[in-house]
Amino acid sequence: MAKGQLEFQEEVDAARIENAMWRSWKADGSGDHSGDHSAKTEKLERVRGSIGDSIDFSQIRYPQETRRCRYDDLPTFPVRPNFAGFENALQPASQCVVFDGCPEDPYHPSNTPIYQTSTFVQPSSSEFGPYDYTRSGNPTRTALEKHVAMLEHAAAAFAFSSGMAALHTVTRLLKQGDEILVNEDIYGGMHRLLTQDCAHNGVQVTFVDTTNLTAVAKAITPKTKIIHTESPSNPRMKISDLRKLATLAHQHKVLLSVDSTMMPPVICQPLLLGVDLVVHSATKFFSGHADCTGGLVCVRDPELAHRVAFLQNAEGTALAPFECFLFLRGIKTMWLRVNRAQENTVQIAKALAKHPRIKEVFYPGPGGCSSEALRIHNSQSSGCGCIISFTTGSVSFSRRFLDASRLFKTTVSFGSVNSLGEMPCTMSHASIPAEERTLPADLVRLSVGIEDVRDLLQDLQRALDFASSQKPPPEHDGYDSRFEDLPVVPRPPDEEERPRKSLSEWLLSEVEGPSTSQMLSGVATHVATHVASGLSGLSSWKFSSPSSLSLISLMSVSLLLGVLVSRATPPSWLRR
Numbered sequence: 001m002a003k004g005q006l007e008f009q010e011e012v013d014a015a016r017i018e019n020a021m022w023r024s025w026k027a028d029g030s031g032d033h034s035g036d037h038s039a040k041t042e043k044l045e046r047v048r049g050s051i052g053d054s055i056d057f058s059q060i061r062y063p064q065e066t067r068r069c070r071y072d073d074l075p076t077f078p079v080r081p082n083f084a085g086f087e088n089a090l091q092p093a094s095q096c097v098v099f100d101g102c103p104e105d106p107y108h109p110s111n112t113p114i115y116q117t118s119t120f121v122q123p124s125s126s127e128f129g130p131y132d133y134t135r136s137g138n139p140t141r142t143a144l145e146k147h148v149a150m151l152e153h154a155a156a157a158f159a160f161s162s163g164m165a166a167l168h169t170v171t172r173l174l175k176q177g178d179e180i181l182v183n184e185d186i187y188g189g190m191h192r193l194l195t196q197d198c199a200h201n202g203v204q205v206t207f208v209d210t211t212n213l214t215a216v217a218k219a220i221t222p223k224t225k226i227i228h229t230e231s232p233s234n235p236r237m238k239i240s241d242l243r244k245l246a247t248l249a250h251q252h253k254v255l256l257s258v259d260s261t262m263m264p265p266v267i268c269q270p271l272l273l274g275v276d277l278v279v280h281s282a283t284k285f286f287s288g289h290a291d292c293t294g295g296l297v298c299v300r301d302p303e304l305a306h307r308v309a310f311l312q313n314a315e316g317t318a319l320a321p322f323e324c325f326l327f328l329r330g331i332k333t334m335w336l337r338v339n340r341a342q343e344n345t346v347q348i349a350k351a352l353a354k355h356p357r358i359k360e361v362f363y364p365g366p367g368g369c370s371s372e373a374l375r376i377h378n379s380q381s382s383g384c385g386c387i388i389s390f391t392t393g394s395v396s397f398s399r400r401f402l403d404a405s406r407l408f409k410t411t412v413s414f415g416s417v418n419s420l421g422e423m424p425c426t427m428s429h430a431s432i433p434a435e436e437r438t439l440p441a442d443l444v445r446l447s448v449g450i451e452d453v454r455d456l457l458q459d460l461q462r463a464l465d466f467a468s469s470q471k472p473p474p475e476h477d478g479y480d481s482r483f484e485d486l487p488v489v490p491r492p493p494d495e496e497e498r499p500r501k502s503l504s505e506w507l508l509s510e511v512e513g514p515s516t517s518q519m520l521s522g523v524a525t526h527v528a529t530h531v532a533s534g535l536s537g538l539s540s541w542k543f544s545s546p547s548s549l550s551l552i553s554l555m556s557v558s559l560l561l562g563v564l565v566s567r568a569t570p571p572s573w574l575r576r
Contacts, residue, residue, distance in 0.1 A: 078137050080142060080156065082155045082156070082302065083146075083149045083150045083152075083153055084300055084302075085153075086153060088150065092265075092266045092335055093266075093335040093339075096151070096331050096332055096333070096335045097332050099146075099147050099150065099331075101144070102143055111328075112140055112143040112325065112328055113140070114140055114321050115138050115140045117321075118134050119134070134320075135313060135316050136313045136318075138321050140321040140324040141318060141319055141321060141324045143324070144319070144324040144327050144328050145157045145158055148286075148296055148298060148331075151265040151266075152269055152271055153271050153272055154271055154299055154300060155299055155301060156298075156299055157296055157298040158298075158299075158305075159282070159294060159318065160294065160296070160312065160317045160318060160319055161293070161294065161295070161317055161318065161319055163189075163261065163280065163283055163284075163295035164190075164193065164281075166280070166297045167189070167190050167193060167259070168197075169297055169312065169315070170279060170297065171193065171194070172311050173255070173304075173308075173311075174198070174225055174226060176201065176203065177202060177223060178203055178204070178223055178224075179203070179204040179221060179223040179224045179225065180198070180205055180224070180225065180226045180227075181206050181219050181220065181226070181227045181228070182194060182207050182227075182229070183208070183209070183228065183229040183230060183238075184207045184209050184210075184438060185230070185233035185235075185236045185438060185439075186228075186229075186230060186233065186234070186259075187234045187259065188428050188429030188432050191431065191432050192432070204223060210227070210229040210240040211241075213241065216248060220252050224252065225254060226254065226255045226256075226257055227245065227249050227254055227255070227256050227257065228259070229242075229256075229259070230261075231258065231263070231377070231380075232263070232363075232377070232385065234259075234387075234428075235362075235389045235424045235428070235429070235443060235445045236389060236438075236439065237362040237364060237368065237369065237387065237388075238373075239377045240376075241376045241380075242258060242270055242273045242275055242380050243274055243380065246273060249276075250274070255276040255304075256275050256277070257276065257277040257278075257279065258270045258277070258278055258279070259279045260278050260280060261279070261284055261285075261415075262284075264280070264285040264286065264334060264415075266338050266382075267342075267382050268380060268382070270380075273380055276299065276300055276301065276304065277297060277298070277299055277300075277304070278296075278297070278299075279296065279297055279298075280295065280296040280298075282294040282296050282327055283295075283413060284413065284415025285334060285337070285338060285415040286330055288330045288333060288334060288337045288416060288417055289416060289417055290413065290416040290418065292327065292330075293323070294319045294323050294324075294327055295319075337450055338383070338386065339383075341386040341448050342383045342384055344386075344448045344449070344451070344456060345384060345385070345387075345388060347453050347457065348448055348453070348457065349363050349365055349368055349384075350367070351460065352390055353368075355464060357393075357397065357467070358391075358392060359390070359391045359392060360391050361390045362388070363385070364377040364384045364385060386414070386415070387414055387445065387446070387447055387448070388445070388446045389424075389443055389445045389446070390443070390446075391440050391442050391444070392444065393442060395441050395442045397467050397468075398423055398442045398467075399423065401463050401464060402444065402463075404462065406459055406463075407451060407455060407456055407459040408420060408446060408460070409421070412427050412428045413428075414447030416449060417450045418449045419447060419448055419449035420449070421444060421445065421447070422444070423442075423444055424439055424443055424445055425440075425441050
C-alpha cells in the first residue's frame with residue numbers, strides 16, 4: 001500500500017474510534033496535531049494496543065488505575081461510528097429500514113431488544129465497560145442514536161426525553177453573558193424557554209427575521225454564540241436559506257442551530273448544508289403514531305458532540321429504553337408515512353387555495369409561498385412536508401371550522417398518521433404573550449395524515465360548509481367510533497327471557513338477612529321444598545309428614561352452612 005493510502009487508511013481507522021477515544025487524546029494535553037502524521041500514528045497505535053486491530057465496540061474497556069485523564073473526561077456515551085462523512089449507497093426509503101441496531105449481540109436479533117435495565121455489571125472494580133448506568137448509556141438508546149446519526153449524516157446524535165429537553169440542551173451550550181439570535185416566528189415552547197428561562201440565567205435573547213440575511217448580519221454582536229431558526233417556521237411556514245445562514249454564522253464563529261421537526265431527514269438533512277446542530281421533536285415524524293414523546297439533537301462536530309453528551313448525562317434528560325424501541329420501530333415506516341402525507345398535502349393545499357372563505361395559505365409549495373422562498377426550499381429539501389397553515393379572516397369562523405371537522409382532530413402537535421388541526425394562538429403558541437405574538441389570531445394549522453385524500457377533502461369541505469352556516473355541527477355523525485346506531489353483539493336477553501336464579505345464587509343473595517334465626521328458618525324451608533320436589537319422584541320416599549320435612553330442613557341448613565363457610569368472606573350474620 002502506498003504511503004498516501006496508508007495515511008488515509010489510518011485516518012479512517014482512527015476516525016472509527018472517534019468521540020470517546022478523542023476525549024482521552026484531548027486530555028493528554030498534546031494539543032492539535034492535525035498536520036503531524038507521527039502524532040496520529042502514535043494515537044492509533046495506542047488505541048490498537050488497547051483493543052487490537054479489530055474494533056469490537058462492545059469489548060472496549062476504560063482502565064481506572066492507569067488512566068491519564070480526569071473522571072469527567074471519560075466518555076459519557078459508548079463508542080459509535082461517526083457518520084458525518086458517511087456515503088450511504090441506499091435510497092432514503094431503504095435507509096429507514098436497513099439498519100442493525102445491535103450487530104455485536106451474539107444472538108443476532110432481527111429487531112433491537114429493549115435493554116430494560118438501570119445498571120450494568122462492570123468487568124472489575126478498577127475499570128469501566130461500555131455501559132454502566134442507563135442515564136449515561138443504554139444499548140437500545142445507542143441503537144436509536146446511531147440510526148438517527150446515519151440518517152442525518154451526523155458525527156453523533158443524542159436522544160432526549162422530549163423535544164423541549166433537546167431544545168433546552170442546545171441553550172445549555174450558552175454561558176452567562178452569551179447571546180442567542182432566534183427567528184421571530186418560532187415554536188411557542190421554545191419562545192417560552194428562551195424568554196422565561198434563558199433570559200433569567202443571564203443569556204441575552206434577540207429575535208430577528210432569519211429569512212432576511214441583512215437583518216441577521218446586523219444583529220450579530222461579539223456576544224452572539226448561536227443562531228437558532230426553523231425552516232419552514234412554525235406555524236407561518238417562513239423559509240430561511242440555511243446554506244447562507246451557515247456561511248454567515250461561521251464567518252463570525254457562531255453556531256447555527258435548526259429545529260428541523262417539520263422536515264425529517266427523509267426530506268431534509270441540514271447538517272449537509274453547513275448547519276451545526278439539528279433538533280427534532282421525535283414525537284412527531286420519528287414516532288409517527290403519537291404514542292411516545294422524545295427529542296433528538298444531531299451534531300456535525302465531534303467536539304460539540306462531547307459537550308451535548310456531557311449535558312445529557314449530567315442533567316439526566318436521556319430517553320428511556322422503551323421509548324427508544326418505539327422510535328426505532330417508527331423510523332422503519334417514516335419514509336412511507338411522510339411520502340404519503342406529502343401527496344395528500346399537495347392536493348389539500350390546492351383545494352384550500354381555491355375556497356372563497358380561505359384568505360391565505362402558507363406552505364412550502366406552489367401557491368403557499370413566494371417563488372423565491374419556494375426556490376430556496378426546493379434547493380435544501382426534497383419535499384413540501386405535511387403541514388399547512390391558513391387564515392380565514394374570522395376567528396369565530398376558524399373555530400367553527402375546527403369544531404366541525406371530524407377527521408382532522410383538534411389537538412396540538414403534528415406528524416402523526418392521523419390528520420390533526422389546531423389554532424396556534426390558543427393552543428401550541430398560547431404561551432407567547434398576545435402583545436409579543438406575530439401570528440394572526442384566525443390562523444389555522446393542519447397536520448395532514450395518511451388517510452385517503454378523498455375522505456380528507458370531503459371532511460374539510462363539510463367543515464367549511466358548517467362554518468359558513470349558522471347550523472351546529474352534528475354531535476354523532478359516525479366518526480366518534482361509538483357506532484351507537486348499530487346492533488350490539490351479544491344481544492342482551494329480554495327481561496322475561498332471563499333465567500331464574502339458581503339455588504346457589506338465591507342462597508348467596510339472601511345470606512345478609514336481618515336475623516340469623518329467621519334466615520335459617522326461611523332458608524331451611526325454601527331449600528327443603530326444592531329438595532323434596534327433586535326427590536318426589538322416588539316411590540320409596542314419602543315427604544308429606546312433618547318429620548320428613550324436619551329431616552330435610554336439617555340437611556338444608558347443613559348445606560347452607562357448607563356454602564357459607566366455603567365463601568372467601570363470610571357474611572356479617574355468620575361472623576357475629
